[in-house]
Amino acid sequence: MCDNYGPHGKAEVRTWCAANDIELVYTPTNAPWLNWIEREFTAVHCFTLDGSDYPSHAAQEAAIAGYLRWRNRHCHPKRHFAVNSKIRHPDYLPNVA
Structure with a gap:
C-alpha cells in the first residue's frame, strides 16, 4: 500500500512489482489519514x-x-x-x- 507519490508509478517500479508478484495498492488522493x-x-x-x-x-x-x-x-x-x-x-x- 502506498500513496500517489510520482516515483511509485514509474515503469521501473511497475516492472519490478510484476516480476516479484507484488500488487501495489494506492491510497485515494487527498486521504492522508490512510x-x-x-x-x-x-x-x-x-x-x-x-x-x-x-x-x-x-x-x-x-x-x-x-x-x-x-x-x-x-x-x-x-x-x-x-x-x-x-x-x-x-x-x-x-x-x-
Whole structure:
C-alpha cells in the first residue's frame, strides 16, 4: 500500500512489482489519514515546529532530532489496526463483476 507519490508509478517500479508478484495498492488522493507516515509527519510538525521561532537551522534540527529520539524510545508496533472493521471481517460479498 502506498500513496500517489510520482516515483511509485514509474515503469521501473511497475516492472519490478510484476516480476516479484507484488500488487501495489494506492491510497485515494487527498486521504492522508490512510497513510501512516503522514501521521508521523504531523506529529513531528506539531511537537517541534508549531509556534516555534528557532534562532537557527541548527536549533530547529536539534529540536526535530530530539523529538525523533523520544518518539523512537516510546514507539510501539502498529498492531490490531481496525480490529472490528468490516474490512477485516466482511459479512457481505465483494461487489465485483
